Amino acid sequence: MRAFLVRRVAFALVLVACSSSAAFLLTRIAPGDVTTTLGPFPKAREVAALRARFGLDRNWAEQWLLWASRAVRLDLGDSFLYNRPVSSVLGPAALNTAILGVAALTVATASGIFFGVVGGSRRGAGAPAAIRAVSAVCVSLPPLLSSLFFVFLAARTGLLPAGGMTSAGSADVSWGAWLLDVAWHLPLPAFALALPIAATFERLQSQALSEVIDQPFVSAARARGVPAHALIWRHAWPASLRPICAVLGVAIGTLLSGSFVVEYVTTWPGLGRLMYEALRARDIYLVAGCAAAGSAFLACGTLAGDLLLAAVDPRVREDTAA
Amino acid sequence: MSRSGAALLAAIALVTVLAPWIAPNRPDQTFSQLLYAPPTLVHVWDGGPRAPFIYRQRLVSRLERRFETLPHDRVVLRWFADGRVVTGDSAAGAPLLLLGADGYGRDIFARLVQGARLTLVLALVATIGATLLGALVGSVSGYAGGRVDLLLSRVTEFVLVLPALYVVLALRAALPLVVPARTVFLSLTAIFVLLGWPTVARGVRAIIASERSRDYVVAAEALGAGRGRVLLRHLLPSARGHLVMQATLLLPAFILAEATMSYIGLGFPEATPTWGTMLQDASNVSLLADTPWVLAPAGAIFLVVLAVNLAAQGTRGAQVQ
Numbered sequence: 001m002r003a004f005l006v007r008r009v010a011f012a013l014v015l016v017a018c019s020s021s022a023a024f025l026l027t028r029i030a031p032g033d034v035t036t037t038l039g040p041f042p043k044a045r046e047v048a049a050l051r052a053r054f055g056l057d058r059n060w061a062e063q064w065l066l067w068a069s070r071a072v073r074l075d076l077g078d079s080f081l082y083n084r085p086v087s088s089v090l091g092p093a094a095l096n097t098a099i100l101g102v103a104a105l106t107v108a109t110a111s112g113i114f115f116g117v118v119g120g121s122r123r124g125a126g127a128p129a130a131i132r133a134v135s136a137v138c139v140s141l142p143p144l145l146s147s148l149f150f151v152f153l154a155a156r157t158g159l160l161p162a163g164g165m166t167s168a169g170s171a172d173v174s175w176g177a178w179l180l181d182v183a184w185h186l187p188l189p190a191f192a193l194a195l196p197i198a199a200t201f202e203r204l205q206s207q208a209l210s211e212v213i214d215q216p217f218v219s220a221a222r223a224r225g226v227p228a229h230a231l232i233w234r235h236a237w238p239a240s241l242r243p244i245c246a247v248l249g250v251a252i253g254t255l256l257s258g259s260f261v262v263e264y265v266t267t268w269p270g271l272g273r274l275m276y277e278a279l280r281a282r283d284i285y286l287v288a289g290c291a292a293a294g295s296a297f298l299a300c301g302t303l304a305g306d307l308l309l310a311a312v313d314p315r316v317r318e319d320t321a322a
Numbered sequence: 323m324s325r326s327g328a329a330l331l332a333a334i335a336l337v338t339v340l341a342p343w344i345a346p347n348r349p350d351q352t353f354s355q356l357l358y359a360p361p362t363l364v365h366v367w368d369g370g371p372r373a374p375f376i377y378r379q380r381l382v383s384r385l386e387r388r389f390e391t392l393p394h395d396r397v398v399l400r401w402f403a404d405g406r407v408v409t410g411d412s413a414a415g416a417p418l419l420l421l422g423a424d425g426y427g428r429d430i431f432a433r434l435v436q437g438a439r440l441t442l443v444l445a446l447v448a449t450i451g452a453t454l455l456g457a458l459v460g461s462v463s464g465y466a467g468g469r470v471d472l473l474l475s476r477v478t479e480f481v482l483v484l485p486a487l488y489v490v491l492a493l494r495a496a497l498p499l500v501v502p503a504r505t506v507f508l509s510l511t512a513i514f515v516l517l518g519w520p521t522v523a524r525g526v527r528a529i530i531a532s533e534r535s536r537d538y539v540v541a542a543e544a545l546g547a548g549r550g551r552v553l554l555r556h557l558l559p560s561a562r563g564h565l566v567m568q569a570t571l572l573l574p575a576f577i578l579a580e581a582t583m584s585y586i587g588l589g590f591p592e593a594t595p596t597w598g599t600m601l602q603d604a605s606n607v608s609l610l611a612d613t614p615w616v617l618a619p620a621g622a623i624f625l626v627v628l629a630v631n632l633a634a635q636g637t638r639g640a641q642v643q
Contacts, residue, residue, distance in 0.1 A: 023492050030496040140628040142578050145620045148604055155611035162607045257487035261582055276586065279495035294488060302483065
């Protein structure tokens with residue numbers, strides 16, 4: 001188990017280093033740099049001064065070495081766009097994305113498992129068919145479409161705020177009021193992000209459960225007189241959890257990609273929006289910081305998924321121990 | 323289920339091919355008096371049965387984007403005129419707008435069917451490219467084994483864990499921000515192929531590696547078949563089902579990726595109709611509530627994705643049999 005953990009942490013570090021460096025170099029070689037913010041006819045002296053301040057006057061290898069040597073000490077440089085240290089911009093955005101992602105994953109897992117069990121348990125006539133139809137629609141409704149649709153509904157009905165994370169003018173209110181405000185803005189983007197993942201989970205769960213139900217140990221429990229409800233939730237369901245745990249790691253990647261779109265459509269001030277702004281402004285250090293934060297999320301997510309899989313499926317544990 | 327999916331796909335393909343004839347207006351024609359005009363309803367009854375006609379729309383308030391239909395101004399639809407199947411009276415400012423007009427007063431339906439060409443062809447080319455590249459890498463990896471296999475598998479796994487959309491974003495942003503449509507097409511296709519192949523390669527590698535030691539392969543090798551021939555004629559056909567299934571997963575993903583990139587302004591230029599550029603009109607929330615027809619491209623994307631998913635269920639079912 002320890003070897004497994006060490007290997008995964010090493011992989012995570014390589015992932016973070018590679019993707020942030022790649023993002024850094026891509027943005028560095030892209031045409032245009034920060035000096036375009038000086039207007040159409042900048043003075044040569046100002047251009048040189050600005051380039052020198054952000055290390056743009058060195059060649060790319062030298063600049064990367066300089067950045068990397070500071071980055072390992074967690075100093076990610078200054079953002080051109082915000083004129084502040086990257087870490088001070090990155091922190092809140094990463095937190096906002098984490099809030100959105102955790103909320104969406106919770107909703108997706110809970111509803112996916114619940115509807116999957118109801119749909120796969122083959123009880124009643126109408127419910128399973130209805131669930132299957134709804135999930136077929138939701139699987140074809142990726143975050144771009146679901147978030148646009150929800151924003152339209154919100155704008156039309158006015159039931160929920162159509163965008164943003166807080167209301168205007170909520171900068172200096174108490175903690176409780178701020179939390180309430182965020183909770184008011186959260187459902188729309190979270191559901192838009194959760195919908196397609198929930199549908200995928202529902203399909204996996206319902207298929208896994210309907211396979212488990214045919215196995216002898218379930219029949220044996222039924223013969224012992226275990227009531228139908230306990231039969232499904234206590235006996236069959238835990239044995240059918242493997243497929244969902246197996247895709248949880250992949251789902252984190254889907255969640256990150258999806259959260260970029262949802263953040264853009266619903267103007268949620270998260271990592272995706274920040275990365276987009278940084279890329280457009282050629283804000284090299286901010287782009288690299290966003291890539292590092294994103295890949296760190298990804299690595300944590302896949303690691304959590306693997307650990308969960310090992311927890312529900314002893315075979316995986318034996319494989320990795322060997 | 324799968325038959326309805328296939329039928330839907332065929333219908334979409336037909337509309338896409340016949341776009342210039344089906345669209346009632348030119349996709350770039352602007353009706354300056356009809357910005358964000360609602361869809362025109364086609365009537366067949368006015369005191370008695372009549373040939374299909376529309377009522378002329380008149381702008382009441384530009385600020386509120388309010389239109390009224392003039393109940394006495396009937397415009398009879400013309401069939402098979404001007405090289406189109408059906409059209410209103412575009413010259414007199416009473417066009418047939420099946421899905422309303424966008425912010426420049428252009429026919430959304432005309433742009434939708436015209437944009438389908440670019441959106442769908444881009445996704446199709448990228449899907450074919452990614453499938454071929456994945457099949458190549460996967461079969462080399464599975465057939466060669468050893469160190470080559472180890473290296474290719476690690477690369478595959480690495481690309482696989484990256485969140486695709488961020489990589490597309492970063493790669494696209496590395497190019498100049500404003501480029502002509504042709505360059506966008508080529509660069510987006512290349513980027514999609516580069517990101518799409520690993521899922522294909524992983525499956526192909528597993529299939530080839532397990533088939534490699536089967537008797538029929540050994541027999542083919544014993545008969546003197548070269549490596550290329552064994553791979554192409556004997557091994558790859560066993561991965562056909564996997565290739566088809568992966569293609570049905572890649573196609574919707576690429577359609578969405580194009581739409582997303584164009585929507586955020588890093589795809590095709592605004593004037594080029596694609597489903598993504600058309601969705602830019604939907605980014606104005608206060609407008610969206612009053613003009614839901616600008617979401618038509620989202621509906622089109624949904625239809626295509628649904629059709630592919632339904633059709634794919636059929637191929638998966640066939641595989642089990």
